[in-house]
Amino acid sequence: xxxxxxxxxxxxxxxxxxxxxxxxxxxxxxxxxxxxxxxxxxxxxxxxxxxxxxxxxxxxxxxxxxxxxxxxxxxxxxxxxxxxxxxxxxxxxxxxxxxxxxxxxxxxxxxxxxxxxxxxxxxxxxxxxxxxxxxxxxxxxxxxxxxxxxxxxxxxxxxxxxxxxxxxxxxxxxxxxxxxxxxxxxxxxxxxxxxxxxxxxxxxxxxxxxxxxxxxxxxxxxxxxxxxxxxxxxxxxxxxxxxxxxxxxxxxxxxxxxxxxxxxxxxxxxxxxxxxxxxxxxxxxxxxxxxxxxxxxxxxxxxxxxxxxxxxxxxx
Numbered sequence: 001x002x003x004x005x006x007x008x009x010x011x012x013x014x015x016x017x018x019x020x021x022x023x024x025x026x027x028x029x030x031x032x033x034x035x036x037x038x039x040x041x042x043x044x045x046x047x048x049x050x051x052x053x054x055x056x057x058x059x060x061x062x063x064x065x066x067x068x069x070x071x072x073x074x075x076x077x078x079x080x081x082x083x084x085x086x087x088x089x090x091x092x093x094x095x096x097x098x099x100x101x102x103x104x105x106x107x108x109x110x111x112x113x114x115x116x117x118x119x120x121x122x123x124x125x126x127x128x129x130x131x132x133x134x135x136x137x138x139x140x141x142x143x144x145x146x147x148x149x150x151x152x153x154x155x156x157x158x159x160x161x162x163x164x165x166x167x168x169x170x171x172x173x174x175x176x177x178x179x180x181x182x183x184x185x186x187x188x189x190x191x192x193x194x195x196x197x198x199x200x201x202x203x204x205x206x207x208x209x210x211x212x213x214x215x216x217x218x219x220x221x222x223x224x225x226x227x228x229x230x231x232x233x234x235x236x237x238x239x240x241x242x243x244x245x246x247x248x249x250x251x252x253x254x255x256x257x258x259x260x261x262x263x264x265x266x267x268x269x270x271x272x273x274x275x276x277x278x279x280x281x282x283x284x285x286x287x288x289x290x291x292x293x294x295x296x297x298x299x300x301x302x303x304x305x306x307x308x309x310x311x312x313x314x315x316x
Contacts, residue, residue: 003121012298019290020072024065024178027283037232055081055280071086072287082278090269091284097167098258098265101184102250108189109246124205133201139194144253148187155183165262184261192246199242241315244300250295 052058056067072076077087116132123129156164163180170177255267266285273281 008298008301019288019294021065023266023283023287023290024068027279027286028061028064030279034136043244045240046064049061055079068283072149072284077284078280080281082276082281087284090148090281091266091288094264094266094269095288097263098254098267100170100181101188101254101258101263101265102247104181104185105188105192105250105254106243106247108185109250110243112190112193113196113200117197118204120197120201121204124201132197133223136194136197136201139191140198142191142194144188144191145256145260147191148184148257151183152260162246165260167263180261180263184257184263187257187260188250192250192253195238195249196239196242196246200239203239240300240303244296247296251289 037209049058056064059067075088077083077091080087080090116136120132120136149166152164155162162183163176164183166179166180168176169200255270257263258265258267259271266288270282270285272278273285275309
């Protein structure tokens with residue numbers, strides 16, 4: 001087991017290094033001068049040169065890359081080209097908002113997918129299973145931003161139960177925080193829950209067709225009992241893979257949903273930075289998202305070793 005963990009750790013480190021080079025190279029080839037954008041088109045060449053030196057833009061690209069990566073390692077994200085403020089605190093504040101949204105949406109998706117996906121698989125030849133399958137197909141076809149607009153129309157505009165937008169930190173007002181979190185988290189969680197339900201159904205169906213589960217049922221166990229005692233661990237392996245992909249999708253989907261609900265998260269910060277051509281801010285946010293994706297995949301690989309004994313033994 002230890003060699004497998006070391007191998008996966010090495011793959012993670014190499015992936016992080018390659019990703020940092022790609023992100024930096026992509027931002028470096030974009031047209032436009034950040035100093036000229038920050039100072040305006042009427043800035044003097046001397047002022048532009050001074051800002052180049054201040055931000056380190058007059059150095060070679062390898063030097064800029066090493067300086068940027070070294071700063072990231074020490075959690076120093078640099079200074080914004082536009083606002084001239086430290087980037088680290090801004091990213092930290094926005095990331096906490098996005099983390100609340102994504103984690104809550106993932107919890108909602110799992111709470112929907114596990115029971116309904118299992119019922120769909122066990123009752124796949126019954127009317128209840130067919131109805132749930134149809135509803136999940138409809139949920140898959142609805143984009144998160146449209147679900148958000150529909151939720152606002154029903155629960156905020158017509159019923160007036162929940163606020164349509166805004167964000168309040170949990171330490172400031174926990175009740176208002178919870179109210180403002182419900183709709184954006186539901187718009188993400190319902191759609192991703194519908195997608196995850198299909199995968200849970202497929203995984204459970206595959207397990208139900210296995211010989212060992214038929215043997216358990218022949219010994220007198222009911223389908224749900226046999227599945228709970230002997231099948232859920234095997235069904236969990238493909239579901240965990242999909243969960244990792246779903247988490248990545250939630251991170252990307254949160255960018256649009258944050259705009260719909262006026263939530264000051266990481267996605268809103270990224271879009272604002274793109275529109276303002278604050279390239280260093282964009283570079284830092286994109287790299288943070290890449291790191292989050294790679295770390296999630298790494299943790300899923302480790303979770304495989306816990307779930308599947310065959311991987312620990314090296315037989316798979």
